[in-house]
Amino acid sequence: MKKIAIIGAGIAGLSAGCYAQMDGFETEIFELHNNPGGLCTSWKRKDYTIDGCIHHLPGASPSSKLHTMWKELGAIEDGRILFDSILRRTIDSGGNELNFYTDLVRLKEHLMEISPADKAVIDQYLTAARKFTKFELLAMVAGKGKERFSMIPHLPKIMKWGPISLEQFASRFKNSFLQKAFPTAQYDFQGIPMMIHLSFLAGCSIRSMGWPVGGSLAFSKRIAKRYEELGGKIHYRSKVKGIVVKNDRAVGLILEDGTKADADIVVSAADGYSTIYEMLNGKYRDDLIDEYYANPPDEQEMNAYVSLGVDLPLIDLPHGVTWLMDKKLELSDRNYQKMDLEVFNSKTEMVPEGKSVVRIPFTASYSYWKKLSNDRELYVDQKGEIAEKVIERLDGLISGIKEKVEVVDVSTPITTERFTGNFHGMQVWTPRSKPGRIMSKGLSKTLPELRDFYMVGQWAQGLIGIATAAVQGKKLVQKLKKR
Numbered sequence: 001m002k003k004i005a006i007i008g009a010g011i012a013g014l015s016a017g018c019y020a021q022m023d024g025f026e027t028e029i030f031e032l033h034n035n036p037g038g039l040c041t042s043w044k045r046k047d048y049t050i051d052g053c054i055h056h057l058p059g060a061s062p063s064s065k066l067h068t069m070w071k072e073l074g075a076i077e078d079g080r081i082l083f084d085s086i087l088r089r090t091i092d093s094g095g096n097e098l099n100f101y102t103d104l105v106r107l108k109e110h111l112m113e114i115s116p117a118d119k120a121v122i123d124q125y126l127t128a129a130r131k132f133t134k135f136e137l138l139a140m141v142a143g144k145g146k147e148r149f150s151m152i153p154h155l156p157k158i159m160k161w162g163p164i165s166l167e168q169f170a171s172r173f174k175n176s177f178l179q180k181a182f183p184t185a186q187y188d189f190q191g192i193p194m195m196i197h198l199s200f201l202a203g204c205s206i207r208s209m210g211w212p213v214g215g216s217l218a219f220s221k222r223i224a225k226r227y228e229e230l231g232g233k234i235h236y237r238s239k240v241k242g243i244v245v246k247n248d249r250a251v252g253l254i255l256e257d258g259t260k261a262d263a264d265i266v267v268s269a270a271d272g273y274s275t276i277y278e279m280l281n282g283k284y285r286d287d288l289i290d291e292y293y294a295n296p297p298d299e300q301e302m303n304a305y306v307s308l309g310v311d312l313p314l315i316d317l318p319h320g321v322t323w324l325m326d327k328k329l330e331l332s333d334r335n336y337q338k339m340d341l342e343v344f345n346s347k348t349e350m351v352p353e354g355k356s357v358v359r360i361p362f363t364a365s366y367s368y369w370k371k372l373s374n375d376r377e378l379y380v381d382q383k384g385e386i387a388e389k390v391i392e393r394l395d396g397l398i399s400g401i402k403e404k405v406e407v408v409d410v411s412t413p414i415t416t417e418r419f420t421g422n423f424h425g426m427q428v429w430t431p432r433s434k435p436g437r438i439m440s441k442g443l444s445k446t447l448p449e450l451r452d453f454y455m456v457g458q459w460a461q462g463l464i465g466i467a468t469a470a471v472q473g474k475k476l477v478q479k480l481k482k483r
């Protein structure tokens with residue numbers, strides 16, 4: 001029986017572990033944290049559970065191609081799924097409100113009520129959304145070669161809606177509120193292709209996108225449980241320091257405490273930079289990898305959050321709310337003209353009855369926070385200052401919230417870096433050069449000249465998402481079986 005050592009119990013590592021166990025390999029996972037999940041996590045603050053990840057779970061319903069995989073991984077076995085009737089509500093201070101209803105008939109009526117003069121654009125939008133209900137973008141991206149061929153009938157709509165951004169489409173509306181509000185459909189990603197928004201909206205409308213009750217850590221823990229039931233072993237608080245290589249073959253791991261683990265095959269499902277440049281001392285790499293890690297962006301959307309535990313039910317608010325503010329909000333080194341809210345009320349089963357968590361993402365500069373973090377006091381003060389400003393401003397939207405805040409939690413890129421080991425506390429980014437090459441072949445699924453070594457997860461594939469991470473684990477095992 002071949003022995004596989006897996007680094008990292010994020011979704012990719014857990015998935016690789018589960019499928020390898022199912023296929024008769026002997027595996028062990030080494031995880032630096034004391035919990036599974038990596039980025040797919042939540043944490044407790046008093047009675048409140050703060051969720052750090054899933055907004056949308058692709059593959060939520062049996063009609064989805066990804067559903068079987070989640071079932072095999074035990075991820076939704078006993079988990080219940082919530083389906084929002086509103087993908088996002090965007091409001092301005094003048095009382096205008098745009099609801100992205102997931103019921104497409106209702107959405108059309110609502111848009112027509114806001115702006116009858118925009119009938120032609122609204123028709124175009126809704127017709128496209130309906131077409132996307134027959135096309136599961138994520139399943140295709142994550143799919144095998146054969147599945148990707150089934151993309152061919154969908155090429156016309158991909159070509160039509162791929163090159164247009166949310167912002168560009170919004171400019172077609174005559175109504176000035178729709179022009180401003182429409183680009184907020186997908187959080188801070190106004191520049192993303194309409195194709196992605198249409199996939200999300202369509203996915204929510206046919207309930208192939210949902211939200212797992214209990215949140216991200218509960219979701220990850222179900223996969224970890226499945227892995228252990230299959231006979232796998234997770235070593236928590238076991239940071240891998242090095243990958244042992246003999247004659248250009250990976251033969252095991254060495255942990256930070258000096259413990260060694262032998263293996264026939266090593267799989268890293270951990271951060272790409274530390275795997276390639278630290279655990280392997282930068283010995284196995286190519287120009288593409290070097291260029292990628294030499295040019296990281298300093299900022300990334302939604303890489304920092306202010307999370308508030310509030311003694312308010314907020315039962316009338318949808319999960320996603322965007323507030324277009326009249327006055328700019330200045331947070332550390334940036335100005336914000338809008339505030340995005342993620343609302344977790346008691347329907348999510350993550351907060352006590354009648355209470356809620358409100359999370360407000362912001363875009364943080366890694367270098368700014370890294371510098372601050374060298375002085376613990378300054379770092380903590382800055383987090384406190386940001387939280388205060390956010391609470392003060394939020395009181396203008398949810399009157400009285402200021403008095404109801406029971407828990408304040410601020411996470412920055414430094415938090416993510418510390419807890420998940422991810423490079424600069426980031427998720428994988430789209431590179432400036434050769435994005436197409438990375439989309440089709442991945443960034444570093446294997447490394448040049450190194451045998452018996454594989455990578456899975458966001459840094460291997462060059463794509464984010466829990467579904468793509470899990471699919472890679474599955475695909476890797478299919479490949480190993482054929483060796």
Ligand SMILES: Cc1cc2nc3c(=O)[nH]c(=O)nc-3n(C[C@H](O)[C@H](O)[C@H](O)COP(=O)(O)OP(=O)(O)OC[C@H]3O[C@@H](n4cnc5c(N)ncnc54)[C@H](O)[C@@H]3O)c2cc1C
Binds near residue numbers: 007013038039
């Ligand atoms: C705020 C936020 C919201 C998101 N929302 C969604 C969403 O709605 N839907 C969606 O599909 N995706 C979402 N994502 C993306 C998704 O969470 C990630 O793409 C996915 O979880 C990445 O999984 P992974 O296994 O590749 O990596 P990771 O989750 O980073 O896992 C890597 C694991 O390796 C461990 N590790 C690192 N270094 C070492 C070491 N030296 N030794 C041992 N272990 C190590 C880490 O602790 C971690 O557990 C979101 C991400 C964020 C940050």
